[in-house]
Amino acid sequence: DVKVTQSSRYLVKRTGEKVFLECVQDMDHENMFWYRQDPGLGLRLIYFSYDVKMKEKGDIPEGYSVSREKKERFSLILESASTNQTSMYLCASELTNTGELFFGEGSRLTVL
Amino acid sequence: EDKVVQSPLSLVVHEGDTVTLNCSYEVTNFRSLLWYKQEKKAPTFLFMLTSSGIEKKSGRLSSILDKKELFSILNITATQTGDSAIYLCASDNTNAGKSTFGDGTTLTVKP
Known part of the structure; x- marks a missing residue:
């Protein structure tokens, strides 16, 4: 079974802090994604990557950056967390161009 | 801009x-339409539909x-x-990501 692991299930941070959300997948998938999920807004794509060291902006990249130094690991970085970044963050991976996404269990971030 | 609209938003x-x-x-x-089920945690894949009119079935669930x-x-x-659960619909297109x-x-299903 494909496993996508997000390192932190719950985090509480203060405004202005730097936040790292880590995601690791074990199926050698090329494509990896970061979404945020908010009530009434569905899943919105923040960034994605289709290869090591490659990254593409999604629909809402402002206030976020990403890092993909190794194929299995895709990190989401909030350089200076703000309260409007309080959300559920979901990482996903995809075997190239199959369309089917495999999700991690999510990281619920609260920014105070 | 790509758009996917689901209805109803909630159902009991x-x-x-x-x-x-x-x-x-x-x-x-457009390449395919996917359905996911999300309980407390991660969305899990249900169906991928690429062709019109062909029903996909899994137990009590079906989609077209x-x-x-x-x-x-x-x-x-x-x-x-x-x-x-929350049921999510997603469109996949030929552009990566x-x-x-x-x-x-x-x-919500009540006993």
């Missing part, structure tokens, strides 16, 4: 009822795609409390 039914969830899409370079009218439906028959999700339908 009783065990044994049959439900139909709707998903319409406006997507450039209409590429002419640009919509899909997800049917659940004889609902159970374990079907309570461009799955567009709808807002989801929250289904």
